[in-house]
Amino acid sequence: MFCHIGSRQSRRHSPRFQQQPAPRCRRRGCQQEQVVRQHGPRQNAELLRHLLGFALGPRINAGGRVGEATLGVRLLTTEDPEEARQIAAQLSTLNEERRAIEAAVQEAAEAQIARQDNRAAIIVAGEGWHPGVIGIVAGRIKEKTGRPSIVIARDGQQGKGSGRSIAGVDLGAAIIAAREEGLLVAGGGHAMAAGLTIDDARLDAFSDWMDARLASSVSRARGAQSLKLDLALAPRGLTPSLVETLESAGPYGVGWPGPRIAIGPVHLIKADIVGTDHLRLIVGAADGASIKAIAFRAAESDMGQAILHSGKGRKLWLAGRAKIDDWGTRPAAELHLEDAAWAD
Incomplete structure (x- = not known):
């Protein structure tokens, strides 16, 4: 969703920022x-x-x-x-x-989301869904909705579920409590992820119980969400050499996330959909510089719809990760968009 983008001082002060050689096959x-x-x-x-x-x-x-x-x-x-x-x-x-x-599975699961708009946690279930991908789908639904999400693969009279949570909401504790209440056959996990086994007949009761259990913590967590930044740039500052310098501090991952950049204010030149659900933007600055930004699987999100239906020239701030686009004749820097906020 759209939220105002704050700022903070850089958190990159590690010797890991020095150039490291790429691994070679021996x-x-x-x-x-x-x-x-x-x-x-x-x-x-x-x-x-x-x-x-x-x-x-x-x-x-x-x-x-x-x-x-x-x-x-x-x-x-x-x-x-x-x-x-x-x-x-x-x-x-x-x-x-x-x-x-x-x-x-993603398409089938997302078709059920609209019916749960007011729920604290998104819980979807489907017959025959492959249990090997439900964790991935739960994570994507969580990212799209900003709420804890559980995806359940039903197989006859029982289902296997996998859940992903948001910061500030202990999903594992809720699943354990639901199991102790007799709502689940089995279940457990930690704050950010959980798994469960449930009888088909208990699905509705479990959904209602989770809504009541998580309502206050989800509301507090969503209200306290912020986007932490490492660097603010004008569009002309987003260059391949900058991306290469930032990447030299990697590899990035959990516990060492990649630098997040804010760019703006910029004006919207073009916004469209590429692929099946990806939002692509071309934005420009007052000095004539322009950059491309892309938000994956975001065309149907609140952010995507707001940008797609806004007028050209509207001013905004963008936040995301700087990457190299090497599909053209020469490499160019682009922004992998995570969030945006209107600047007018």
Whole structure:
């Protein structure tokens, strides 16, 4: 949703910010190289910054989600280049299957969200949903709605569920309490994620109980949400060299998030939808500089709809992560948009 973007002093004061060399494969046909060959050619630096997270990681994970869980271990431990190639190809195929299954569950789950607009927690369930992707879908619904979300894969008289929470709401404690109340067959977790088993007949009662249990904590958490920033720029300051400098402090992840940048105020030149649900913006500054920004899976969000239906020239602030767009004839910097706020 739209919220005002605050500022804070930089939190980057670590020697990790110094340039680190990209990892290299020590033997021809190594595990990482075989996955990269299936994914497509990339530079060595990209192996560290992107491929481990977006090519190797998802493919290893896909084996456990929709295929054979041992494939990832075998890929990482084999000394045989040919075996690595075969396993990498199999994992790439499984990853494509996982993506198709995930997209189908995501679409079906999101169709149920509108009926829960006033609920503290989003709880959706469907017959035959693949249990290997419900955690991913729960996380995406949580990001889209800003509320704790639980996705339940029903199979006959019972369902298996996976939930993801927002900061300030202890979902695991709520699931454990629901189990102790007799609403669940099994369940547990921690503050940000939980799992459960539930009888079909208890779904409605469980949803009502969770709404009552989490209403006050969700309201407080949503009211206290803020977006922490590391850097504020004019559009002309977003350059490939800046992105490379920021990326040299990686790899980023939980506990060491990538720098978040605010850009603005800028005026809206163009806003449209690319792919199935991605919001693309072209924004400009008073000095004539312009940049591209993209918000993935955000076209139907409150932010996406507000921007798409606003008039050209409207002023706004943007916040997100600086990335390199290398699809054109030469690399260009762009913003992966996380939030925005009107500046007029």
